[in-house]
Amino acid sequence: MTELPSEPSTSTVVVTGATGRLGGRVARRLAQRGVAQRLLVRDLDRAPDLPGATAVRGGFRDHDAVVRGIGGAKTVFMVSASESADRLDQHKAFVDSVAAAGVEHLVYVSFFGAAPYATFTLARDHFHTEEHIRTSGMAYTFLRDNMYAEFVPLLAGADGVIRGPAGQGRAAFVSQEDIADAAVAVLTRPGDHAGAVYDLTGPESLTLDDAAGIASEVLGRSVTYRPETVEEAYASRASYGAPPWQLDAWVSTYTAIAAGQLDGVSDAVPFLTGHPATPLADAIRASAS
Numbered sequence: 001m002t003e004l005p006s007e008p009s010t011s012t013v014v015v016t017g018a019t020g021r022l023g024g025r026v027a028r029r030l031a032q033r034g035v036a037q038r039l040l041v042r043d044l045d046r047a048p049d050l051p052g053a054t055a056v057r058g059g060f061r062d063h064d065a066v067v068r069g070i071g072g073a074k075t076v077f078m079v080s081a082s083e084s085a086d087r088l089d090q091h092k093a094f095v096d097s098v099a100a101a102g103v104e105h106l107v108y109v110s111f112f113g114a115a116p117y118a119t120f121t122l123a124r125d126h127f128h129t130e131e132h133i134r135t136s137g138m139a140y141t142f143l144r145d146n147m148y149a150e151f152v153p154l155l156a157g158a159d160g161v162i163r164g165p166a167g168q169g170r171a172a173f174v175s176q177e178d179i180a181d182a183a184v185a186v187l188t189r190p191g192d193h194a195g196a197v198y199d200l201t202g203p204e205s206l207t208l209d210d211a212a213g214i215a216s217e218v219l220g221r222s223v224t225y226r227p228e229t230v231e232e233a234y235a236s237r238a239s240y241g242a243p244p245w246q247l248d249a250w251v252s253t254y255t256a257i258a259a260g261q262l263d264g265v266s267d268a269v270p271f272l273t274g275h276p277a278t279p280l281a282d283a284i285r286a287s288a289s
Contacts, residue, residue, distance in 0.1 A: 013037045013187050014070045014103075017079030018055075019046045021150075022109065025180035026077060026187070027053060035188060040069055060094035067101045075105045075190045077183060080129070083122065085245050091129040095136055105139040105190040107183065112146040112172075112199055113261045120256035121248045139194040141186050146201045146262055147253075149173040149283035152211050153219060162225045164254030165233045166208050171262035172201035173211065174269070175278035177286070182272040198268040203277040205263045211280060218284045230255065 013030060017023025018039040030037050031050035039055045041047045047055035056069030060081050070076060076098050081090045098106055114126040126144075133140045152173060155162045179200055186193045206214070208225040215223040228236065233251045242250070256262055269277040278286075 012073045012075075014040055014073045014076040016040045016060075016077060018048055018053075019043070020079065022176055022179060022183075023077070023079045024048060025176060026183050029180055029184045030187065033184070033188065038070060038073060040066065060090040063093065063097045063100070066094065066097035070098065070101045070103065073101070073103060075107065075187060076103050077187055078106055078108045080109055080126065083246070083249060085243065087122075088125045088128055091125070092132050095129070095132050099136045099138055103138060105141070105194065106133055106136070107141045107143065107186050107190065107193075108133055109179075109183070110142045110144045112144045112201065113256070114142075114144055118256065119259045119261050120252045121245070122252075123256070123261075139190070141190065141193040141195070142197045143179065143183060143186070144197060144199050145179055146172045146174045146199070149175045149202060149278065149280050150287040152280065153215050153223065153284060153288075155208075156212070156215070156223050160222045160224060162208055162212055162223065163228050163233070163236060164208070164257075165228050165230045165251065166225075166254040166257040167227060168207050168209070169257035169260055169263065170205035170207055171211075171257050172203075172205045172265050173280050173283070174200050174202045175283035175286075177283070178202075178269045178273065178278050181275070182269055185272040198272065199264070199266040200268050201264065201266050201277065202269075202283075203265060203279055205265055206280060208257070214281050215284055218281050219288060228254075 015027045015037055018027040031052055037053045039047050039053050040058050042059045044055050044057055058065035058069045081087045110126040111123045114123045116127050118124050130142055212223045212225040
């Protein structure tokens, strides 16, 4: 990787997902840097009030609203839509609207190991979104995040047990703070990252046994991992009444780990941010506080 130049871009950036965890982090960092931005949100009342930021209304399927709201902007930060059966269709519609608005560069938050036949079913949606962006004519950068480190404690049930068919596979859990730092580095110098695909990971790959032990130590309560078979995983989640695609996504989160598809540490976070990737313990500690 080459050294980054020192002069940032001063053009307006559009941020989606600013009412959520990741988009909100990115928007706050851009505001702290004095970057002019538009926050594309479905509900204007929920948009964060940040200096230099203007909230505009528009959902991923609202073609006219998106084109009107982001017209004149050069760079868009696209956080993937909420999980749903039609998420890929939403993504494609939004990409088409962004291209129609004349945007030059789209920065998309994808997933580690995105591929057409990925074990994790939602990673397939990310792959096809990437492919649609590639054919849009816009410059692009893909940030392929590993599993969020902050979510590890949330994998455990009320009894403190993480259940799933992950075996002794490993994942390189990445902090949302690191992802936001990496995204801002790209958004402030988009031209230097055109066509780049970055795997964003933590500093080490861990089994769920490892992760549970770290969570226990940090949180001061018992968190353990209990492997399930695939059949047990579907049965244990059936009571939630979720549709089949959602059950597949939940279970394949773990089978993707078992298949080794979330294993592997990259240098993208330190390269983009200038600081080491955050260890799982520190990410959990910061989230808990």
